[in-house]
Amino acid sequence: MTRRGGTGPTLVVSALLAVAVLSGCSGGSGGSDASGGSGGPSASAAGRTPSTSATTAYPSGAPTGTVLTEPGTTVALGSDATVSWEPRQGQVGTVRIKVDRIERTTFVKSFRDWRVDATTKTYAPYFVHAHVTNLGTSDLGGAAVPLYGESAANALVEPAVFKETFKPCHPSVLPKPFPAGRSVPVCVVYLVPGRGQLVGAAFRPTQDFAPIVWKSAS
Template identity: 55%
Template structure:
């Protein structure tokens, strides 16, 4: 990791992953029976009375909620209510002022996705990244960028700690669409074999600072490191 900003993975296949930021696994931990009324592709999980998991393959509109079983680690399984609330197109000039970006990063098109996440299970999922991916118009699945410091125009991208049963949080994810492409939607796809749940809707333009009366970040913090240099940017090959 170089400098204060780490932008991971424009195309999902080119991204490194960790236990807390993993690409879809090759095969799911499939449930042997119904979990909240839905079987295919989900890990085995207990759901509260009245909580039914959304059928894999469901196509939703922005503003609609999917209830999903999610296994972010081998011995950690939870249930989330995911509501994608907004899709916004931005630019490096508008939202990344003060950041040092290389040419490879600037060849991508930046988008912000806002969502509400609710813990509908019993497992504390605090500190976990939100399991949503960007869908490029080209068909590529794009992983959310991760930052080594606060990125105030669009945060947080991880769930707060703690995040117990019944908790809810507003999140914001940054997606860099390869080759200046367009964001077509958002996907929950925890494994390659899972039939993804998707969201689509109107992609709006992020209001300009003059239209909003101030910049998206309010001001441009973290633009300079303690040493007086702009933090660097790195995109995984």
């Protein structure tokens, strides 16, 4: 199919040595993908197994009196965790995250304007809906909260990164400005390899941080 008015954005999905492409087929405007072609969003969907030697250290700089959730904690969906990380060099952010729900979708339902090739169809698309509240003093506008998906294979799945608005699941980054006290909903897209199942969401700002994981209580 051809997009009305020109070629639409392209979603590039990298998993190990394979590269799958979703090409737009109707509506919208084009952008520039990571490979320099016509494109929009991109995602690295390779799973990462959490490190067994992860530390429990947060960066210093959280507001005095803030009680941070212990790294490695499992939290029920719909519950809060208070975390801190460095979204930019020299900046410390402290937020309360509540992961509301994990939504499994399909390419047919949510990517109707995209041409999906055979390789990409081996992934399972998911949306993670959350609320983020700024508890610190830094303006975190434009920052992406380091929230990964956790698959049933005990692997962390990186979020898809979109260069333009993806209407079925938006926004994925914090709005500008995002000052102290502000709270917003966010939605993050994950593509799970091997048509796998996403069973949780994980806060993991660095590779040596023991993830804080949200999972269903059932």
